[in-house]
Every structure is written in C-alpha cells, then in structure tokens.
Amino acid sequence: MSVWKVLxxxxxxxxxxxxxxxxxxxxxxxxxxxxxxxxxxxxxxxGPGGVSTATCPSGTHLTGGGYRLQxxxxxxxxxxxxxxxxxxxxxxxxxxxxxxxxxxxTED
Numbered sequence: 001m002s003v004w005k006v007l008x009x010x011x012x013x014x015x016x017x018x019x020x021x022x023x024x025x026x027x028x029x030x031x032x033x034x035x036x037x038x039x040x041x042x043x044x045x046x047g048p049g050g051v052s053t054a055t056c057p058s059g060t061h062l063t064g065g066g067y068r069l070q071x072x073x074x075x076x077x078x079x080x081x082x083x084x085x086x087x088x089x090x091x092x093x094x095x096x097x098x099x100x101x102x103x104x105x106t107e108d
Contacts, residue, residue: 056104065089070097
C-alpha cells in the first residue's frame with residue numbers, strides 16, 4: 001500500500017469521525033441555577049376591620065402579595081403589604097373582612 005493511500009485513508013477516517021461528532025445530537029444545556037417554584041398562600045378571613053396575614057411556609061421566601069375583599073366589605077383597604085419580618089403579607093379593610101395572599105418561592 002502506498003504512503004498516499006494510507007494518508008488519504010487516514011484523512012478520510014478523521015473527517016468522518018469529526019463530522020459524526022459535530023452532527024451528533026447533544027443534550028439540552030442545563031441552567032446554571034435551580035428553578036424556583038412559586039406558590040400562593042392565603043390567610044384566614046379577618047373579622048370586620050381586622051387583619052388577615054398569609055405566611056410563607058418554611059423553605060420559601062416572599063416575592064409579593066395582595067388581598068381579596070370579602071362581600072361584606074364596604075370601605076377601602078387600610079393597609080396591604082409585607083409583614084415586618086418579610087415572611088408573609090398582611091391586609092386590613094376599613095370595614096368588613098379581607099383575605100391576604102402571599103406569593104412564596106422555594107429557596108432551591
């Protein structure tokens with residue numbers, strides 16, 4: 001076998017291996033961080049003019065919140081915001097009942 005035939009066969013083999021490696025399917029890239037999972041937690045209905053607080057469960061952190069006025073509420077909301085320790089959301093209606101909601105995400 002001549003030197004040229006051996007070199008040609010070697011180049012052809014290398015090109016075939018390279019093409020196969022470049023065209024082979026690859027796995028989808030993984031994110032550099034763990035995905036967080038959001039959940040909405042609701043507090044108990046407040047009494048008339050009282051406060052409702054929704055607290056995030058252990059292993060989660062607060063990302064937002066809000067409230068829902070109950071049908072008996074006939075006035076404005078006095079307050080709606082994160083708790084002092086930022087582990088939940090509180091709301092208070094001027095008259096009637098309110099239910100607070102907290103949006104919590106896992107701490108993966």
